[in-house]
Amino acid sequence: MTKRIAPRARFSASWAGGVIALISITSLVMGGVSANDPSGGAFAAPSRATEALSLLGQDPYTVSGGELNLEVSISSSLSEPTDNVVITAQSSVTNRAAFTRVVNGTNTGSVLDQVEIALTALPSPGGSARAISLTLGAAGALALPALSAPGVYPLTIALEQANGQVRESFTTFAVVVEGGLFASPVNNEPRLAVAWVWPLVAGPAELPNGSADPAVSAAALPTGRLGRQVSALSRHLDIPITISPGPETVTARNTSPLRSGLLAVAARAQVLAGPYVPVDIPSLIENLLSGIADNELATGNTALSEYFSSPPDIRTALANPVSPGALTLLRARGTTRVAISNSALVNGSRSVPTAPFSLKITPPAGVNETTISAVASDDGIANLLTGASPVLSGQLVLAALALNAYASEGAAKGTVLVNPFDLDIPEETFSTILNGLRNHPLLKPVTLESFFSEVPAVQTSTGALETRELTTYSPPAPPVKASALNATANRVLALQTFIGSDAREVRTANQWLLRAPSATFTEAAGQARARRSLKDAQARVTAALAQIEIPNPGTITLTSENGSIPLTFRNNLDQTVRVRISLASEKLSFPTGSTQELELPPANTTVRIPVQARTPGTFVLRLNVASSDGLLIIAVQEFKVRSTAVSTIGIILMIGAVVVLAAWWILDARARRKKRREKTAVAA
Structure with a gap:
């Protein structure tokens, strides 16, 4: 049914004032503004409008028979006073395919209702903003009575010239629900659990020359990619969410602007552990670098524990990309449940909405098959975050989540939403969604941990736990050669054994090692940076070994057949170390052995090595100094020995x-x- 209403007869100045007052009240109740959200809720306008028509705010849902409040921006330079705003409601969408067609503009369904309003009759809260209030599911001055049944209805807002030609339009969705604010809308079933996971991570923050990466520094500013996300979260602390902070990202000196807000968020959110830098763990494992993959996870866990003064959750992991080898490694480190992309599953579209299921881990030949509890993220909804219009993108996400709630058909299911790794969108999008999730009758925001505990696992018709399988993933090669990574890793590990894992020199060398396989190092420039990171790791090991100073070369004189050679070592490290010295000479023998282990505390240590001259004369003494396990060569030195003694036999x-x-x-x-x-x- 199409219905066009002559707006001028219905819009008066008093009605306009009533709309503004109603919007103010509704934004407080339905938008869920709190003391943590000074922006004004869902109706906070962006700093500027660049389109003739754009969405500034909208109620996340409307009770049947109630008012739907919208706020749009209409550019005065791109419109005429004689223009009209036409609102067209289409039939509700009932599945993801229909929803996607509407978003893509390929199919909007049949028209149910239509309202036309003169531009001059729209009340303005200020600037280019215009307020619209429509009654849904009931008669009224401005109403869409056909939108009475619960559902998700496409709503096209068009700016038309007086002759009916459309200047610009966009399509949002009206979510209609039954009952009061906290009513369960779907056959009295629980609300749809929504676990929103925020990866807060960037590429390595430090350049090989030791300076800060300007791109990462910019991302951490309040106006930057990461800064905007932390800002939005810190103003909505009452909304349960899950964060997956990059350990190297948040602990870098050039990302300090994130610290205060991130600490406040972490105090209320679930914090996931993760690798030190973003890496492709399946790629590392396939290239026989599982030790480095394990090091990435262990170092990341330590860094986050120190940063937040409490350990992150290692039981739950964000596994993307994923492979059986990656799952095996995570299980070995204590992970019992994972969130993966629905595209990583065989028949992944079955995972919308989702519930926990058993994920098969196909092992190598000869190893028993195992499983791990898993949920699948909804990639389709995550893709809606990056639309051109900030507030509209947020509304589309809320509408898609509401559709999932209706599509669950009474089953206890949920949706896991994982932000893209490099998400760079306006803060208005985040705030629109976070405000909309607050007290939503269809949606219940939860942490990923709560999702696993509150949403029942999927069962087969026989009552057994449903088991799903991964698709085949062919990972790319690491940005540097596996042999170079392994060689550097062995030297860093040997240094750790030599001076201790807590030594500053070890931690710095290990950090450079772990930056090298970053998944952000792509193409030629990234690969060159990865190689330089390995060189820096090697240089840190060499610099640490150089802190052990050995005696200067010179001439040592023996005046008797049996004597001793004094050797003075200086340890400039903060730790006591053990070294192995090896002595060799054709004319000297060593009564206590040519190889000895010495303990070198910080500062100087002098030892006297007993020797016996076989003959008088001048000859060479070679000194080799290594770590106690012999894996690190600290120095090789040669001395001249002059013997003036005559032996007893002589x-x-x-x-x-x-x-x-x-x-x-x-x-x-x-x-x-x-x-x-x-x-x-x-x-x-």
């Missing part, structure tokens, strides 16, 4: 030679005397 040989020589001389002298006597006797 002395014995010399004495023996003298004795032999003396005996020979005596015998020779006697022989000569005897010969002379014999010659004398013959002559006589």
Whole structure:
């Protein structure tokens, strides 16, 4: 049924004032404005309007027979006083496919009602804003009586010239419900549980030269991508939500503007653990880098625990992307439930709305099959966040959630909404949704933890827990070679064993290592930055080892056969370390062994190594200093040793030679005397 109303006969100045007053009251009750929301609720206008016609605010739902209040912006420079605003209601949508067709403008359904209002008759709360109030499901001065049954109705708002030509239009949805503010609308069943997960993460915040990444710094400002999200959340602390903060992102020095708001949000929200930087865990595992993947999760958990002064929830994880290997790793770290994208599931469209189910983890050959509790996020609704009009995008999300509530057909189900990783939208969109979720009769905002506990798991017709399977995911290669990542990881781990995991040098080297496989490092520029991150990690290890100073090369003099060589080491680290020294020389022997372990506390340590010279002269002594496990070579040095001592054997040989020589001389002298006597006797 099409109905056109002559608005001038119905709009008077007193009626306009009544609309403004009604909108003010409705925005307080239905928009749910609280002390945490100074913006004025769903009717807060954006700073400027760039379109001829745009949506500034709308009631998130309307009780059948009640008033639907809208506020639109109409540009005076793009309209004429003789223009009209035409509101057309179409038949309700009953499934996601029909909803999508309306949003895409390919099908708006049959027309149920239509109202035409002169532009000059619309009351203005100020500026370009115009207020509209319509009675739904009942007769009235401005009414859409056909919208009486509960449902989600497309509502097209058009700015038309006097000749009927449309200047501009947009389509929103009117959500009609039965009963009072807190009534259960669907056959007295519970409201649809809505778990909204906010990944608050960016790429690595520090550049290889040590300076802050300007893009991350900008994102953390109050007007930046992350700053706007934290601002919206901090003004709606009464709405249960789940955040997944990037550990490297929030702990970086250039993201400090986020801190106060984020701490306030975390005190009321569920905080999920996650990798230190955004990484593709399936890619790491497939490339035999599961140790680095585990390190990402462990370091991320530690960083968030220190930042928030309490540990994040490791039992619940946001797994995107996901693979059986990634799920196996998460289970090993204590995760018992995951949220995954519905596109990662076989027949993922079955997951709208969703409820917990059992997700099969297909193991390698020879390993028993396991499962994990899971829910599927609604990617279709998440895609609505990035529309061109901020408030309209928020209203579309609320309408899609309401449609899910009606589509659940009395079953206890819910919707998991996960913001895109790099979401960059105006704060008005977030505020529109958060205000709309407050006291909504169809929707119940919950944390992800509450979602798992409150929404019954899906069961088969036989009563068994429904088991779902993942689609095949082919991950990309890491941004740097796996061999380079493993080699650097081994050196960082060896340094950790050498000086302790809490050492500043170890933590810094590990952070550079973990930045290298960031999923944000794509294409040539990103891959070059990833390689530089690995070089920085290696450089940090080398710099830490350089804090162990070994004796300067020089000449050591031995004045006796058995002596000792003094070696002075200086440890400039804050920790006591154990080193292994190895000595080698062709002319020296080492009575206590050529390899020894030494304990080096901070500052200087002098040790004397017993030696025995095999021969006098000048020769080379080689000193090799390594970590106690031999995995890190700290230094290799050569010394000159001059021995002026004569050995005992040498002395014995010399004495023996003298004795032999003396005996020979005596015998020779006697022989000569005897010969002379014999010659004398013959002559006589």
